[in-house]
Amino acid sequence: MRAGKVRAVALAAGLTAVTGREARTEELPGRVRVTAALPERLTEAARRSLLTVLADADRYGHDVTARGAVVWAEIDCGRASTRDVNSCS
Template identity: 45%
Template structure:
């Protein structure tokens, strides 16, 4: 089952970050992980939009390396709303 919440978050995160967001099923079927790369020159408005998108997740974080800045967000299966 695809998570509408995870894919909606991915769309908002991609738009805010100006990059492609990747959605993957977490190991063991425990929800979804959304990841997006951030540009070094991310503007103030874009930074706020990224933070607002991340706030919708159950967990989120930032990975920094010499090669890239990456933000991630996780959505748990049990936090999904049932279909209507």
Template identity: 45%
Template sequence: MRARVSHIAARLSAATGGNEVARTELPGGAVRLDVVIPADISSAGRYVVLAALADADGYGHGRTESEERVWATIDPGTSHDPYQSNRSPRPDDRRLPRQPDR
């Protein structure tokens, strides 16, 4: 989990021009990351922020008159794989029955 937290925090910081990413330990061992989004962030920077948030277990966005910020939560014991729900079972993957395409 520490590697995931560090990786997401580094990506958020880089995407926001080096802004500090605040880290808060939550009950149950989860971690929350918060970062201020600069008003002049590029489209590419916004894309990197969204990609980093997609790797978290939860995320959100807030805006006030003075700032815009995003947060991400990373839960212990999860190995978030954003593609897991979309993957097709391999022929040797017999743990789950194949679902029909809809």
């Protein structure tokens, strides 16, 4: 398993643990995006834990929609070969 994918799996596990909601992983060209719905309320300790988990991502953010709040994070994938430049697997 390539490093980007390993990091994404760890990130998904961390988001699931902090939010109590299953994180979703999506492979995109050159990166893996991990998203998780946020509960209505987070304790201060949970907020700190969430930021600690997100710090391992290459970039992250927070979206608020009519259906609730979602946190997302992306992991960039390395280039193992010229044939496989966009794959994280």
